Amino acid sequence: MGRAEKPVDHSRPARGRLAEHLRSWRESAGMTYERLAVVAALSPATLKRAAGGSAVPRRATVEAYIEGCGGTPEAVRAAEEMWRQARIEERGRLTQLHAPRPELISDEADLSRALEVVFEQARAPSLREILTRSGNPLALPLSSAARIVNRDAVPACP
CATH class of the missing domain: 1.10.260.40 (lambda repressor-like DNA-binding domains)
Structure with a gap:
């Protein structure tokens, strides 16, 4: 034993x-x-x-x-x-984050904060997991996903 x-x-x-x-x-x-x-x-x-x-x-x-x-x-x-x-x-980040409601997002800073809250609520998945969950891992380059997650960029509108 x-x-x-x-x-x-x-x-x-x-x-x-x-x-x-x-x-x-x-x-x-x-x-x-x-x-x-x-x-x-x-x-x-x-x-x-x-x-x-x-x-x-x-x-x-x-x-x-x-x-x-x-x-x-x-x-x-x-x-x-x-x-x-x-x-x-x-x-420990979610309690510190404050983002506007989706209908009140008016600029890139608001969008960036909202994305950070969603990222933390999803328990901060890895970049590869984000791409896998998207259903189309080729739609967003890994480097672009990294810039979005690190708040260096926001998603581009098509």
Whole structure:
């Protein structure tokens, strides 16, 4: 029998709740990290870190963790929402942002602030994920997406 897990780090509450949630799934499934690693196709160390609460794991790790424990698609979606909240909390930017309502956007600065809020609400996806979600990864060059995300440019109107 391995040693007991360290207590979950609750210095960031949403991150701690996610870690506790992951641990409860593994315990309910009666799986060791080694067995879960085989089922989830991830390393035991990755799974232990995900359930440790000291950092927000990747979304794909959370999905594989819950699925590996026998979670339904609804359970995966619930865990993804917890992950999203932990990611927003970790970045800490959303509470500081103020953007006008869409109907009140009147210039590039307003548009840039509104896009930043949407970006943070989407839990700051990677540039590649943005392009994948667009449905047409070739429609916007990666360099243009980077300039928009970094607030160096706004989307051009066709």
